[in-house]
Amino acid sequence: MADLAELEQKIIGLIATADDLGVLESIRIDALGKKGEISLLLKTLGKMQAEERKTFGAAVNQLKGRINQALATRKTALEDEVLDKRLATETLDVTLPVQADPSHQGRLHPLSQVWEEVTAIFADMGFTIADGPHIETDFYNFTALNIPPHHPARQEHDTFYFAPDAEGNRKVLRTQTSNVQIRTMENQEPPIRIVAPGRTYRCDSDLTHTPQFHQIEALVIDKVTTLGHLKGTLEEFFKAFFEVDDLKIRFRSNHFPFTEISYEVDISYSRVGNKIVIGDGEEWLEILGSGMVHPNVLRNCGLDPDVYQGFAFGMGIDRIAMLKYGIPDLRAFFDADLRWIEHYGFTPFDIPSLAGGLSR
Numbered sequence: 001m002a003d004l005a006e007l008e009q010k011i012i013g014l015i016a017t018a019d020d021l022g023v024l025e026s027i028r029i030d031a032l033g034k035k036g037e038i039s040l041l042l043k044t045l046g047k048m049q050a051e052e053r054k055t056f057g058a059a060v061n062q063l064k065g066r067i068n069q070a071l072a073t074r075k076t077a078l079e080d081e082v083l084d085k086r087l088a089t090e091t092l093d094v095t096l097p098v099q100a101d102p103s104h105q106g107r108l109h110p111l112s113q114v115w116e117e118v119t120a121i122f123a124d125m126g127f128t129i130a131d132g133p134h135i136e137t138d139f140y141n142f143t144a145l146n147i148p149p150h151h152p153a154r155q156e157h158d159t160f161y162f163a164p165d166a167e168g169n170r171k172v173l174r175t176q177t178s179n180v181q182i183r184t185m186e187n188q189e190p191p192i193r194i195v196a197p198g199r200t201y202r203c204d205s206d207l208t209h210t211p212q213f214h215q216i217e218a219l220v221i222d223k224v225t226t227l228g229h230l231k232g233t234l235e236e237f238f239k240a241f242f243e244v245d246d247l248k249i250r251f252r253s254n255h256f257p258f259t260e261i262s263y264e265v266d267i268s269y270s271r272v273g274n275k276i277v278i279g280d281g282e283e284w285l286e287i288l289g290s291g292m293v294h295p296n297v298l299r300n301c302g303l304d305p306d307v308y309q310g311f312a313f314g315m316g317i318d319r320i321a322m323l324k325y326g327i328p329d330l331r332a333f334f335d336a337d338l339r340w341i342e343h344y345g346f347t348p349f350d351i352p353s354l355a356g357g358l359s360r
């Protein structure tokens with residue numbers, strides 16, 4: 001029996017110090033394998049007396065049980081150690097590679113950029129942004145703007161007409177953003193100070209015209225509104241938009257049905273080589289139409305021209321975008337050519353503002 005206790009101590013000691021699964025397995029074989037020490041002990045039972053066999057057999061079997069238990073416990077501990085080691089050293093990267101600089105992937109169309117720049121400038125001056133329907137009635141696109149049926153100005157507009165309704169009225173695709181003037185005055189008490197950037201449509205297509213283009217309309221109505229206000233507003237706007245300190249503007253007498261007095265406005269520029277540089281210079285570039293709102297237009301909107309006056313102007317967003325960014329061909333705006341957008345486009349994360357800079 002003393003042998004058994006010694007044997008147990010030896011084997012349990014070996015198990016406790018086994019430091020890998022291979023060593024542990026050879027300890028198991030040495031103890032419990034076919035020719036292992038415990039198995040050999042069991043083989044001696046046959047030669048024993050019945051009584052001795054009983055007690056010795058039971059003792060060896062219990063020993064075998066305890067060794068098995070110790071082996072199992074040690075095995076689990078070693079397996080855990082192996083797993084912990086793997087977890088500590090092996091890594092699996094489940095992330096996707098980040099693109100070098102995603103902010104340089106997408107591009108904002110120059111028209112969207114200029115649209116944002118223009119609205120940022122006017123918003124800073126205290127104008128609110130307004131819009132109106134693109135499919136418009138004849139009244140809002142023409143009649144209320146002092147362009148009655150058969151007025152010659154209608155011919156200049158190359159209007160897209162819809163099929164007449166049951167009463168014979170034909171809707172139009174608005175030919176100008178001036179329709180927003182009427183809708184604003186109908187719905188809002190003066191003082192009014194709005195700009196309306198938007199899409200406009202005319203049945204015209206050549207080097208300098210596309211059937212769909214963009215305008216921005218401005219309308220200011222108050223009890224005292226003068227040409228001085230118009231001039232100051234335009235000067236401020238063009239300096240901010242073209243990002244120059246100095247620039248002259250010139251009013252040339254003109255005719256628009258919805259203004260009385262009416263002007264076409266030019267801005268100064270100089271030619272450097274074959275480039276146009278907007279800013280103080282000796283040459284003039286026609287840029288927009290403007291004037292003091294016609295008393296008939298005020299009356300059409302229910303305003304008394306003896307109480308209220310105002311000014312209005314309208315200009316092409318496409319045109320000022322081409323001038324500012326040196327884009328020679330208007331039609332390219334509508335080609336959806338990615339190479340062109342990459343060349344002329346803007347990063348969508350640089351939101352234009354007067355404080356932070358419009359384009360740089």
Ligand code: DAH
Nearest residue numbers: 176178289290291312313314
């Ligand atoms: N609606 C004019 C056009 O499409 C532009 C215009 C000129 C608008 C004079 C105005 C203005 O408000 O006063 O050609």
